[in-house]
Amino acid sequence: MRSAVVPPWFVVKSLFALLRGLDRLRNTLTPPPLRLMELVGGYGATQIVRSAAELGLADLLAAGPKTIAELAAGCGADEDALARLIRPLCSLGICRKSASRGAFALGPLGEYLRSDHPETFRATAIAAGREQYDGMAGLTASIRRGGATFPERQGSDFFSCLAQREESGRHFADSMAEISRACLPAVLAEYDFSTIRHLVDVAGGTGALLNGILARYPQMAGTLFEQPSIVARVESSPGQSARCRCVAGDMFDAVPAGGDAYLLQRVLHDWDDEGALRILANCRRVMPSNGRLLLLELGMGGDDEQFVRFHADLLMLSLFGGRERTDDEFRDLLDRAGFTLHCVIETRSPLRIYEAFPSRWGTE
Ligand SMILES: C[S@@+](CC[C@H](N)C(=O)[O-])C[C@H]1O[C@@H](n2cnc3c(N)ncnc32)[C@H](O)[C@@H]1O
CATH class of the missing domain: 1.10.10.10 (Winged helix-like DNA-binding domain superfamily/Winged helix DNA-binding domain)
Known part of the structure; x- marks a missing residue:
């Protein structure tokens, strides 16, 4: 089986330019009713x-x-x-x-649908067709309202729903791990984590990202912070590094202290600004003043008009009332939570890395 490698930047950029060109060509050459039939x-x-x-x-x-x-x-x-x-x-x-x-x-x-493939996407294929699929079916109402419609369609919010449905919860968590593993080499290729002593992954799912980073940096310790139902499942699983402790809790109440860096991957996009600010404020509260915040998000804007970002943005709207944010929106959000956005790093995956530091005037 093929092992994951990160192709050179010029290959990635040329490939995406070529695919965008081919898409435009297909839109031009296919009679509109046929193309619409394909799309719908x-x-x-x-x-x-x-x-x-x-x-x-x-x-x-x-x-x-x-x-x-x-x-x-x-x-x-x-x-x-x-x-x-x-x-x-x-x-x-x-x-x-x-x-x-x-x-x-x-x-x-x-x-890639084999469950034993190291880069399997089997759980993602299943999860996308279940609750997320139903969430997107409420899109028109979400656009009218400007907020989530999943809770009223399914009777509870997305994460409570997954906690109640064992199988769906497992597929979603495994799907997050599959996508994390797919993006991990691109994240490791762009970001130097070597000066971090203790990394706290807030809402880190089953720990695929954190364990991948710990495997690359043998001096680093980690804390995986998640909802109790996820922690109960992962804390004794063989994939967890001995340097990773698992802590259960609610990130809207508090996040664990002790890290010199706090990481949130695809977490803030689940929430509107009010929710995102509460999570960020809880990170800021326990972070040392020389600490570091890393957001790994799809983001929005820039030259890169990948459909995956637009799709994710609307999925977040329907499911949670969340959104994919532009660099300026992240800068503003971080500023309001007591952080300064230092840089935005593109990776050769759909994820961007937003590095921020506590502002000098932030809450200590
Ligand atoms: C979109 S997933 C991202 C998971 C992981 N960071 C990743 O990228 O693979 C969002 C995560 O937030 C977690 N979560 C939701 N509400 C939470 C809460 N109140 N406290 C802690 N974690 C929460 C979910 O269990 C889920 O794993």
Whole structure:
């Protein structure tokens, strides 16, 4: 299996320019009604890939090609219906027809739906098609209102909902870890964490990012701070570094003291300014005056018009009333919480790193 490498900047920039050009070309060449049909059918791809992941087709095909009958028996599916699912999976590159007659094999994308692949995206494929999918279905109402609609659609806020639904909660947490692992090499390539002695990862999920950083920096200690339901699951898991302690709590009440650096990855985008300010104020309260705050966020604005940012921004609106922020919005937010934004670092992933320090006039 391929190990994660960070391609040179010129390769990344050229590739994205080429893909943007190809997108424009496709929009120009495809008759508008056909292009619109492709776009509005996007939900189909989400659910088709989710089904493949939930049925565990990639795991069944990992050992080699199988017929529909063998696959249906392996995942407990109706043969005719499964044959109809395999067709679009072949056209999407998840599966492919095998050389042996009537059998199917894994396509290049399907490898990443194997649960044992080191860069698996299986949980992400499932999580995207569940609560997040329903959250996006409330988008029109969220645009009208300018706030979240998920709580009234599902009866509770997003994180309470995941805490009540064991399977969905696990898929979401695993999805966050998968995305963290995918972005980690790009983050490590751009940021020097070597002067940090104790890093506190606030709302750090299952600790994929923190453990990845600790593995690179053997002198560093870490604290993973999360909701009790997540901590209960991860604190005894084999993936946790011996240098990482897990602390359960509510970041709106307080965050653990003791760090010289505090990190929040994809946390502030879940919250409106009021929520984000409360979290930042709690970090500021326990940070030494020479401490450091690192925000890893998708961000918004700049030359980079990646659809992923616009999509995430609207997903955050529908689910939480949150938002992806521009550099100026981060600067303003940080300023109000007693921090000064020092720099914004692009990475060869969708994440940007916002480095900030306590302001001299901030609350001590
Ligand atoms: C979008 S996820 C990001 C997780 C992780 N930082 C990452 O990038 O993979 C947001 C995280 O916030 C955590 N969270 C939500 N509310 C929280 C609270 N009140 N206190 C602590 N953590 C919370 C969730 O459990 C979830 O893991």
